[in-house]
Amino acid sequence: MIKFFRSIRGKLISQSKTGTYLKYAIGEITLVMIGILLAMGINNWNQDRLKRKQELVYLTNLKNDLSNNIELLTPLDSIYKINISNLQKGIQLFKNTPSIFDFRTIDSLTSTYWSIFPVNRSTYDEMLSGGNFYSIRNATLKEKISNHYNLAESYESAFQEINRNGQDITNLNKELYPLLVLIDRLKQSPIDLKGIDTTWIHNPNSASYIGFFKQASFFTETDKYRLNEIKDFINNCKKLMVDIDQELETRNY
Numbered sequence: 001m002i003k004f005f006r007s008i009r010g011k012l013i014s015q016s017k018t019g020t021y022l023k024y025a026i027g028e029i030t031l032v033m034i035g036i037l038l039a040m041g042i043n044n045w046n047q048d049r050l051k052r053k054q055e056l057v058y059l060t061n062l063k064n065d066l067s068n069n070i071e072l073l074t075p076l077d078s079i080y081k082i083n084i085s086n087l088q089k090g091i092q093l094f095k096n097t098p099s100i101f102d103f104r105t106i107d108s109l110t111s112t113y114w115s116i117f118p119v120n121r122s123t124y125d126e127m128l129s130g131g132n133f134y135s136i137r138n139a140t141l142k143e144k145i146s147n148h149y150n151l152a153e154s155y156e157s158a159f160q161e162i163n164r165n166g167q168d169i170t171n172l173n174k175e176l177y178p179l180l181v182l183i184d185r186l187k188q189s190p191i192d193l194k195g196i197d198t199t200w201i202h203n204p205n206s207a208s209y210i211g212f213f214k215q216a217s218f219f220t221e222t223d224k225y226r227l228n229e230i231k232d233f234i235n236n237c238k239k240l241m242v243d244i245d246q247e248l249e250t251r252n253y
Helices: 002-014 018-095 100-109 122-130 139-172 174-186 207-250
Strands: none
Touching: 018 100, 018 122, 018 207, 100 174, 139 207, 174 207
């Protein structure tokens, strides 16, 4: 093709047909420009096609992460339901004038589960780090995904704060010292209760009695709070999965 154009150009020059040559040259330049523009258009189209294909892969992976998060959180949902029920039983047992030996049961019932808020966000973080998240075409879906992981961060922080405060109440509260000593003695064999104070057990006005209820109440309220966060996030995962499914169906994926 190049030889063909050169041949025509050479003949026009040799025949001194300047005007015709100029028209030909302009035509040749125009054809070259059209070719370049077509090539750029095809390249841009191909790049856009690859981006959209990658976007669908990311959306599919996000959906898998959401499903995985439901699997991670569902056992915690059951654990905190059981914890709340046990706490109520332990508190009631304590109120019913327990014997000293009942505290082995009371202690096991009035504990909590020091859990983090487990969230798999690998795909979301990968999209953010690579700048691919902002290329999601569906602006509404993009906002929902962003809000979902912002919610995850707030719940992660809440769980961490509950753990810190709860451990401070358990480990730094001097009022609970007689209870901790009693539990420790009850675990020994043979059990030796000599020299320890147990009068607080039936004295609602004692600091240790009040301290026990303070800790048990904290665990009860925070376990309920954790349970609500877990349920809310699981529901949010399910809703977002439906939205992603709809987007994938719309895109004929």
